[in-house]
Amino acid sequence: MTDHTEMLKQERNTPWRVELRNSVPGKDRIAIERVKMNEVEPLERIKSQTCEVNCGLTPEQALHEARRCMDCVNPTCIEGCPVSINIPKFVKQIEAGKFLDAAATLKEFSALPAVCGRVCPQEKQCELKCFYSEKMNKEPVAIGYLERFAADYERLSGKIQIPKVEERNGIKVAAIGSGPSSLSFAGDMIKLGYEVTVFEALHEIGGVLKYGIPEFRLPNSVVDVELENLKEMGVNFEKNFVVGRTASFDDLKELGYKAFFIGSGAGLPNFMNIPGENLNGVMSSNEYLTRVNLMYANQSDSDTPIMLGKRVAVVGGGNTAMDAVRTSKRLGAERSLIVYRRSREEMPARLEEVKHAEEEGIEFMNLANPVEYMPNAEGRVAKARFQRMKLGEPDASGRRKPVAIEGDIFDIDVDLVIVAIGVSPNPLIPACLPGLKISRWGTIEVNEETMQSSIPEIFAGGDIVRGGATVILAMGDGRKAAASMHRYLQEKQKK
Numbered sequence: 436m437t438d439h440t441e442m443l444k445q446e447r448n449t450p451w452r453v454e455l456r457n458s459v460p461g462k463d464r465i466a467i468e469r470v471k472m473n474e475v476e477p478l479e480r481i482k483s484q485t486c487e488v489n490c491g492l493t494p495e496q497a498l499h500e501a502r503r504c505m506d507c508v509n510p511t512c513i514e515g516c517p518v519s520i521n522i523p524k525f526v527k528q529i530e531a532g533k534f535l536d537a538a539a540t541l542k543e544f545s546a547l548p549a550v551c552g553r554v555c556p557q558e559k560q561c562e563l564k565c566f567y568s569e570k571m572n573k574e575p576v577a578i579g580y581l582e583r584f585a586a587d588y589e590r591l592s593g594k595i596q597i598p599k600v601e602e603r604n605g606i607k608v609a610a611i612g613s614g615p616s617s618l619s620f621a622g623d624m625i626k627l628g629y630e631v632t633v634f635e636a637l638h639e640i641g642g643v644l645k646y647g648i649p650e651f652r653l654p655n656s657v658v659d660v661e662l663e664n665l666k667e668m669g670v671n672f673e674k675n676f677v678v679g680r681t682a683s684f685d686d687l688k689e690l691g692y693k694a695f696f697i698g699s700g701a702g703l704p705n706f707m708n709i710p711g712e713n714l715n716g717v718m719s720s721n722e723y724l725t726r727v728n729l730m731y732a733n734q735s736d737s738d739t740p741i742m743l744g745k746r747v748a749v750v751g752g753g754n755t756a757m758d759a760v761r762t763s764k765r766l767g768a769e770r771s772l773i774v775y776r777r778s779r780e781e782m783p784a785r786l787e788e789v790k791h792a793e794e795e796g797i798e799f800m801n802l803a804n805p806v807e808y809m810p811n812a813e814g815r816v817a818k819a820r821f822q823r824m825k826l827g828e829p830d831a832s833g834r835r836k837p838v839a840i841e842g843d844i845f846d847i848d849v850d851l852v853i854v855a856i857g858v859s860p861n862p863l864i865p866a867c868l869p870g871l872k873i874s875r876w877g878t879i880e881v882n883e884e885t886m887q888s889s890i891p892e893i894f895a896g897g898d899i900v901r902g903g904a905t906v907i908l909a910m911g912d913g914r915k916a917a918a919s920m921h922r923y924l925q926e927k928q929k930k
């Protein structure tokens with residue numbers, strides 16, 4: 436038995452957990468229905484970019500939901516969590532009404548519980564592994580809602596608990612980029628006693644959490660509190676600092692940095708290279724969302740105003756496409772349309788995002804692919820030409836391949852097209868580190884167990900390693916890299 440499973444067993448057998456478990460018979464727990472998340476009405480929420488759609492659980496709802504958890508002997512939900520949160524422990528703390536303790540438990544494992552409670556695809560991770568999903572064919576315990584509840588409860592109570600950190604050991608380490616992978620890495624390294632600096636190219640900390648995901652899904656104020664906790668723990672943040680331009684790795688080594696974590700993400704948008712893609716009014720979702728979320732380009736006094744569309748087509752079927760199309764609706768579009776080359780079932784976006792988009796009046800045009808954009812007299816996009824598709828055999832990803840229906844072409848009037856068909860890694864860091872092994876997709880190659888690259892003092896994780904992935908996978912990489920960088924630096928100290 437490993438230390439970890441022994442620890443879980445001991446915690447499960449603490450008197451308060453045993454008493455709580457015995458207080459409600461298992462069959463009564465199974466009979467409880469999963470709680471429903473309250474939401475702001477669609478017509479109300481689309482009036483504002485910052486009105487959060489989900490309202491969070493009330494304490495009564497959280498107590499109700501926590502009671503469903505069976506406190507399993509072998510909690511498989513933990514296996515589904517890339518940062519290995521002790522899920523039964525925090526859920527049972529909620530059931531016992533110990534809300535602040537539940538928040539403290541979350542922070543032992545995650546630097547960003549309020550973020551993850553909002554944007555993690557729990558349905559594909561911890562909740563998929565819940566006893567109810569795996570064994571009962573029932574709706575899983577709403578682990579994500581409960582995580583959000585505990586983190587929000589702590590924030591709103593004003594009794595924010597800062598995790599304990601070891602005394603500083605004087606060893607300087609750096610994280611490059613300030614997205615979830617680096618934040619998670621920084622949180623673990625500061626707890627271990629290192630001097631941690633996070634270097635960020637932009638003028639805001641948070642990576643995609645700030646420049647990509649809109650406030651109606653993830654308010655900046657929520658992210659800021661979690662960033663503030665890291666600052667309180669001692670993490671140093673340097674903004675407007677492009678590693679590879681403002682300073683090189685050699686410069687940073689001269690400043691005393693002994694090891695590096697690269698979490699620079701995948702911020703380079705993909706395009707389709709079709710005629711008309713360079714027209715005014717055709718842009719990437721990255722540009723659109725960054726300018727709205729980070730540069731307030733939709734406001735009348737903006738230095739970098741953005742083109743607001745009335746007839747907007749967003750190409751793609753992932754979370755980014757949903758965020759862009761829902762943003763366009765909030766910015767006054769009369770028609771906001773998702774164009775996706777596969778069917779609805781194959782869309783990679785979270786089901787909740789698709790449902791919310793539909794409620795807000797977003798139209799879905801599935802099995803269609805743009806082939807050309809045409810301008811008006813002023814050179815702005817005015818029409819998009821689409822190819823109708825059908826589903827063929829499954830491809831390497833297991834999804835059925837979209838195949839063009841010969842001759843089935845049609846045009847639609849548009850005045851804004853947003854391309855959200857994926858991203859590639861930014862090539863700057865690989866280019867300035869000769870000897871760093873890079874895959875043919877431009878991602879950094881690492882040992883998957885340690886996240887160590889071909890250069891021993893350089894570790895990497897998140898989208899720069901995986902290509903576009905998820906917040907929690909990036910955070911899991913950051914944690915893994917912190918643990919192995921710690922071992923690496925300790926070994927070096929001994930020599």
Ligand SMILES: Cc1cc2nc3c(=O)[nH]c(=O)nc-3n(C[C@H](O)[C@H](O)[C@H](O)COP(=O)(O)OP(=O)(O)OC[C@H]3O[C@@H](n4cnc5c(N)ncnc54)[C@H](O)[C@@H]3O)c2cc1C
Pocket residue numbers: 554555556611612613614615616617634635636637641642643644647648676677678679698699700701702724754755758861863864896897898899903904905906907909
């Ligand atoms: C619009 C959108 C919506 C999404 N929605 C979800 C969702 O709902 N749920 C989910 O789980 N995932 C979602 N994702 C994916 C998720 O956000 C990413 O997988 C995750 O943010 C990756 O984290 P990261 O730490 O690798 O990098 P990022 O978050 O991309 O951050 C990288 C940071 O590095 C900085 N940087 C780059 N180069 C340098 C340099 N040379 N020097 C200094 N700084 C540098 C960049 O400016 C950036 O701030 C979404 C992505 C987008 C774009």
